[in-house]
Amino acid sequence: MTRAxxxxxxxxxxxxxxxxxxxxxxxxxLDVPDSQFVSVVGPSGCGKSTLLSLVAGLRQPxxxxxxxxxxxxxxxxxxxxxxxxxxxxxLPWLSAIDNVAFPLKLRRVPKAExxxxxxxxxxxxxxxxxxSRLPHQLSGGMKQRVAIARxxxxxxAVLLMDEPFASxxxxxxxxxxxxxxxxxxxxxxxxxxxxxxxxxxxxxxxxVIVLSARPGRIVDDVPVSLxxxxxxxxxSTEAFGVLKDRIxxxxxxxxxA
Amino acid sequence: xxxxxxGLRLSQAALYVGILVAWEVLPRSGMVPxxxxxxxxxxxxxxxxxRREYLGSLPATLGEILVSYAIACGGGxxxxxxxxxxxxxxxxxxxxxxGAYAVPLVVLYPVMMVWFGLxxxxxxxxxxxxxxxxxxxxxxxxxxxLSPGLAETAxxxxxxxxxxxxYVALPASLPSIVAALRLGGALVIxxxxxxxxxxxxxxxxxxxxxxxxxxxxxxxYAGIILVLAMTGLHEALLRRLERKVAxxxxx
Numbered sequence: 001m002t003r004a005x006x007x008x009x010x011x012x013x014x015x016x017x018x019x020x021x022x023x024x025x026x027x028x029x030l031d032v033p034d035s036q037f038v039s040v041v042g043p044s045g046c047g048k049s050t051l052l053s054l055v056a057g058l059r060q061p062x063x064x065x066x067x068x069x070x071x072x073x074x075x076x077x078x079x080x081x082x083x084x085x086x087x088x089x090x091l092p093w094l095s096a097i098d099n100v101a102f103p104l105k106l107r108r109v110p111k112a113e114x115x116x117x118x119x120x121x122x123x124x125x126x127x128x129x130x131x132s133r134l135p136h137q138l139s140g141g142m143k144q145r146v147a148i149a150r151x152x153x154x155x156x157a158v159l160l161m162d163e164p165f166a167s168x169x170x171x172x173x174x175x176x177x178x179x180x181x182x183x184x185x186x187x188x189x190x191x192x193x194x195x196x197x198x199x200x201x202x203x204x205x206x207x208v209i210v211l212s213a214r215p216g217r218i219v220d221d222v223p224v225s226l227x228x229x230x231x232x233x234x235x236s237t238e239a240f241g242v243l244k245d246r247i248x249x250x251x252x253x254x255x256x257a
Numbered sequence: 258x259x260x261x262x263x264g265l266r267l268s269q270a271a272l273y274v275g276i277l278v279a280w281e282v283l284p285r286s287g288m289v290p291x292x293x294x295x296x297x298x299x300x301x302x303x304x305x306x307x308r309r310e311y312l313g314s315l316p317a318t319l320g321e322i323l324v325s326y327a328i329a330c331g332g333g334x335x336x337x338x339x340x341x342x343x344x345x346x347x348x349x350x351x352x353x354x355x356g357a358y359a360v361p362l363v364v365l366y367p368v369m370m371v372w373f374g375l376x377x378x379x380x381x382x383x384x385x386x387x388x389x390x391x392x393x394x395x396x397x398x399x400x401x402x403l404s405p406g407l408a409e410t411a412x413x414x415x416x417x418x419x420x421x422x423x424y425v426a427l428p429a430s431l432p433s434i435v436a437a438l439r440l441g442g443a444l445v446i447x448x449x450x451x452x453x454x455x456x457x458x459x460x461x462x463x464x465x466x467x468x469x470x471x472x473x474x475x476x477x478y479a480g481i482i483l484v485l486a487m488t489g490l491h492e493a494l495l496r497r498l499e500r501k502v503a504x505x506x507x508x
Contacts, residue, residue, distance in 0.1 A: 056413050078415035089410040093428055093506035103414045105424070150414075 004031035004067075005190040006055060006158055011064035012215075013050055024050045026215035028064070034157070035188040039201035041247060042211030043254040048194040051216070052160045055192060056083045068158060078103055082151035082189075086163040088143035090135040090150075097122060097131035100149045107154075114153075121149035124183060141172040148180070152187065159189045163196065173197075174232075177204055181230060198251070202243045203230055210247055213254040220250055292474055300478035310464065311479060317460040321380045321449045322487070328381070329388035330441040334434055337396025347397065354397075358390050366455050375458050384448030392441030399433015428506040435499050442491045450484055 013025040024047040032038050040048050053059050054066050057076040066073045068080050076083075090099045097118045104114035122131055125145040135143055144164055151159055165173040177200060184191060195201050201208050202224055210220040224243060226234055234240055280297040283289045291299075304311055340346045366383050373379035403426075411425045453462025461480055468476030 058409070058413055076413050076415050078413065083410075083413040085406060085410060087404070087406050089404065089406040091407065091425065091428075102424075106414060106416050106420055 005034045005036075005069060006030075006032040006192065007067040007070075008051075008055070009065050009067070011051075011054060011061045011066060013047065013054065013059075014062045023215035025054075025061075026217050028216070028218060030209065030218065032190055032192065034190055036207060037184060037191045037205045038193065039205035039208045040192060040194045040211065041196065041198060041201045041208060041251065042216060043213045043251055044196070046211040046213055046254070047216035048211060049162050051211075052083070052162050052192060052194055055158070056081055056160050058083075078106075078156065079154050080156050081158045081160060082154065082156040084144075084147050084151045084159065084161045084164045086166045088135070088140075088147040090143055090146055092135050095132045095134055096127060096138065096146050099135070099146055100153050103150060103154050117153055118149070121153045122146070124152070124186070125149040126179060139172075140168050141176055144168065144176060145179070148183070152183070152189075157190055159191045161191065161193045163194055165200070166196070173200070178230075180204065181228075185229065198244050198247050199235065201247070202226075202240060203235060208243070208247060210250045212250070219254075220247070222246060292472065295474045295478055297478075299475040300482055303473075303475040304479035304482060307476070307479070311461075311483060314459065314461045314464045314480075315483070317377060318449060318453065318462070319487075321377050321384065321453075321460065322445055324377075324381050325384035325388065325445045325449060326442060328385040329445050330392055330438050332385075333389045333392030333441055334396045334437050337393040337437065338400060338430065340393070341397045341400030347401070351397065354390055354394060358394060362387050363451065363455075366452055369452075370456050375456060380449050380452040380457065380460070383452045384445045387448035388441045388444035391444060392437045395437040395440050396430075396433055399430055399436060402433070403429050431502045431506060435495060435502055438498070439492075439495050442495070443488060446484070446488055446491065 008028050008030040011025060011028040012023065015022045015024055028051065040051065042048050050059075054061050055068070055073065057073045060074065068077065071077075071080075073081075090096075091102065094102065097115060100118035100121050101114040104117060109117075119128075119131060122128060125148050127142060127145050127149065130138065130142065133142075135146070138146065147164070151161075165176055168176065181204060193201070193204060205224050207224060208220075208222040209218055210222065211217065212219045222243060226237075226239060226243075277297060280294070282296075284291045284294050284296045340350055362383075365386070366379075369379045369382045373382055407425055407429065408421065411421050416424065449460070450462040450465075453460040454466045455462075457463040461483055465477055465480035465484075468474075468480065
């Protein structure tokens with residue numbers, strides 16, 4: 001039996017908004033085995049991003065617990081869990097390679113060592129030759145590749161991605177989706193991938209978690225048994241359509257409510 | 258690249274030379290009355306001849322500028338950073354500050370003279386207040402332009418509080434600090450000179466006004482040349498600071 005890399009146990013999250021208490025997540029239980037690629041979808045405002053920020057250690061759940069590798073997460077653990085946001089959030093005054101090396105600088109890794117690791121990651125994400133570019137000299141897709149390289153540079157076992165391709169155009173998203181799958185097949189990370197694109201969710205993942213509208217609860221856990229490597233041709237197969245439709249029924253129901 | 262930036266420098270130098278030549282030639286040719294603009298050489302001659310008087314007026318003026326600079330820029334940037342980092346304070350204060358910025362503060366100078374007297378204190382008070390608000394607004398705008406995502410990302414990457422400030426917040430706000438210094442410094446110089454012109458017993462502005470009442474135009478312009486030298490020096494210092502800042506941000 002595979003050990004759960006990320007274990008979310010009875011997690012609820014409440015926020016105070018204008019004096020009223022809002023429940024963002026309610027009783028979430030989720031075990032993600034090592035090397036699994038999990039997509040998380042749900043209607044807008046269902047707490048998908050909140051769930052990721054709990055695993056990232058950016059906030060603490062109101063109740064329940066989040067464990068990584070059996071260890072309780074109470075603060076960011078960048079060596080175990082890498083986080084990639086919707087915006088690349090690169091430091092604008094640092095070159096691509098220095099941005100990728102930045103997490104290592106925070107840990108006071110010697111300069112030669114961290115630049116070597118960063119160069120390897122840029123190579124992995126297809127950015128060899130762009131090391132000295134500043135963020136404003138890179139396209140949106142390339143910035144997000146730098147952010148992915150930065151998320152991978154400490155070789156964390158878990159990669160959290162919060163709508164990482166949402167601000168990119170359709171073609172770039174598709175290319176980066178395939179790139180992500182290639183990187184994933186080479187590195188075998190455990191991935192939690194939040195998206196609002198059902199197509200992307202099914203195409204990338206081994207498993208799609210569907211959350212309900214606020215308060216966010218898990219309403220379905222859809223295994224995606226499409227063979228790997230995934231190809232564009234698969235997206236027009238009946239099996240792909242059936243999966244997307246099953247998820248859409250949940251979301252449509254929730255968005256109407 | 259090198260050629261074009263060199264061409265830019267050459268054309269800028271040509272512009273400066275052109276202005277200086279016009280300053281000399283137009284009054285001499287009679288196209289501009291000498292009472293309004295005396296030839297450059299006459300102003301320089303006056304400056305050299307009466308150098309003891311002109312240089313003697315500088316310590317008072319420079320002292321006032323330095324103290325006002327520290328109050329307006331130091332206080333303005335610090336207050337700006339504080340206000341900008343507290344969203345509620347920013348929302349509450351920003352409209353008030355913008356409104357205050359629109360008030361022509363020079364109307365307050367007579368009040369300050371009554372309050373602080375003819376000496377340096379009234380100049381310092383006026384120039385500090387005059388430059389404080391725009392400096393603070395520039396600093397606030399710089400901080401507000403920062404993306405909150407950077408702080409969140411640094412946190413997720415495991416940056417400690419000190420590392421956040423050292424590696425993210427400080428380098429991110431340096432350009433706005435330099436911009437605030439540039440604006441604040443220029444306004445402090447204006448504030449001190451104007452205050453000295455309106456009522457003082459010493460200083461460069463006082464000297465310029467006295468020469469004006471004597472209808473001694475070369476004397477007025479000799480003082481103006483010194484004011485130009487001060488603003489030029491300020492700008493040159495800021496350029497150096499800018500280069501250092503760029504180097505720090507890259508390291």
